Amino acid sequence: MVLMTGKEYIESLRKLKAKVYAFGERIENVADHPLTRPHVNAAAMTYELAHDPELEGLFTATSHLTGEKINRFTHIHQKPQDLINKTKMLRAIGRITGTCFQRCVGCDALNALYSVTFEIDKKHGTNYHSRFKEFLTYVQRNDLMLDGAMTDPKGDRSLPPIKQADPDLYLRVVDEKADGIVVRGAKAHQTGAVNSHEVVAMPTVVMDEENKDYAISFSVPVDTEGILFIFGRQSNDGRKLEEGWIDSGNANYGVVGGEALLVFEDVFVPLERVFMFKEYEFSSLLVERFASHHRQNYGACKAGVSDAIVGATTLMAEYNGVSEASHIRDKITEMVHLTETLYSGSIACSADGYGTPSGAYIANSLLANTVKHNATRFIYEICRLSQDIAGGLIATLPSEQDLKDPEVGKYVEKYFRGVADVTTEHRIRMVRLIENMTGGTALIESMHGAGSPQTQRIMILRQADLEEKKKTAKVLAGIEEDRYLKRIRG
DSSP states (O other): OOOOOHHHHHHHHHTOOOEEEETTEEESOTTTOTTTHHHHHHHHHHHHGGGOTTTHHHHEEEOTTTOOEEEGGGOOOOSHHHHHHHHHHHHHHHHHHSSOOSOHHHHHHHHHHHHHHHHHHHHHOOOHHHHHHHHHHHHHHHTOOEEEEOOOOOSSTTSOGGGSSSGGGSOEEEEEETTEEEEEEEEEEEETGGGOSEEEEOOSSOOOGGGGGGOEEEEEETTOTTEEEEEOOOTTGGGGGSSOSGGGSSTTTOSTTOEEEEEEEEEEEEGGGEEEESOGGGHHHHHHHHHHHHHHHHHHHHHHHHHHHHHHHHHHHHHHTOTTOHHHHHHHHHHHHHHHHHHHHHHHHHHTOEEOTTSOEEOOHHHHHHHHHHHHHHHHHHHHHHHHHHOTHHHHOOOHHHHHOTTTHHHHHHHTOOSTTSOHHHHHHHHHHHHHHTSHHHHHHHHHTTSOHHHHHHHHHHTSOHHHHHHHHHHHTTSSOOHHHHHHHO
């Protein structure tokens, strides 16, 4: 059994030969390249904190397969407390890094596939679940980071996969062999993909029989022949390539999770790594369970990130000399209220989930979708209030080079000072942190990560059980009999 440290995780990435491209050039080493290094550092904390005596109870668990101590990001939830511990873990690391630490999506893929493969086998007599358990044991014993790859490019959203002008706009099987399958297509917006060890692919939409070639799930190493990554741009990412530290804001851990386009160009997948193959009727269940787990996360990780934003905003109020103003205190109170509301939603869907025939435990899907939908609104308001309090210099502050310039630096130092007992550099550092954490890329991820707002609204309405609510109204209006009152009154 291996429980890697953060340093060991980073070293493991240096041994991979994944094909990663950015700005028209290949990145040979994601662990040390300035564009990807901050995201690697953030993911490394999921490993390092498992060795912290104060946090290891949250960051580790006991494998139900081997009985060994494992990282919680490779654990299959067995009971409500597992999901609650996961929620607490995500908030803790969100607070520590102030960004996305990328490992959630792989954990959610493991948990969704564990239960769905069990149910596919039960109906079809296949052996996906035993294959998957072997893979899971391998992941746990090697403490691997996984990219849970669900989102396809989709092309024309009004058309199903098979009717797209380009059939590769959804990942599909293009050849079948005795010992495996060959797949072609892509997965978009893949958080942490370039610094993962394995890719776990899943269908992105509900499939029917006509689209069964797209109803596939499998896992392969990131450096498998035929796989390449194109790293996505982020707001102000050019600052990572500059000398200096300050203008990057959260320079150690970056902003969001380092998303990439993942291309499969006729990739061979061994049969033992295939977990769904044309069982299209289970695509809906897999999508729903993965989405439930992934949307559960947002009230936790975003609460942790919001903790950092609240802290930075409170400091800026102090640095600006306005911390005692009643309207500032009221705005900070609202930021805290929104943060705790997000977090309470994650705790609620964790505590009110359900068990599956496989033994895995799933978060309450209706509440999980509500959590994520709140994140599409509350984070924007938290960021708006932070920018309100911090002031206009977020948009007009000169560069770190100007601060350190021998000729003009004295003017930056003089005229961007706030309260006398805080240095100008510290005030500038806090401004840049707020700019980084409340800027465009972070907000877009909060809106569209784990599905756009409309996907949550569809799921919320689907699971709202309106018929039961109508029945309740009819009983209260006296249209139908109240059996409980009848029992009480005799």
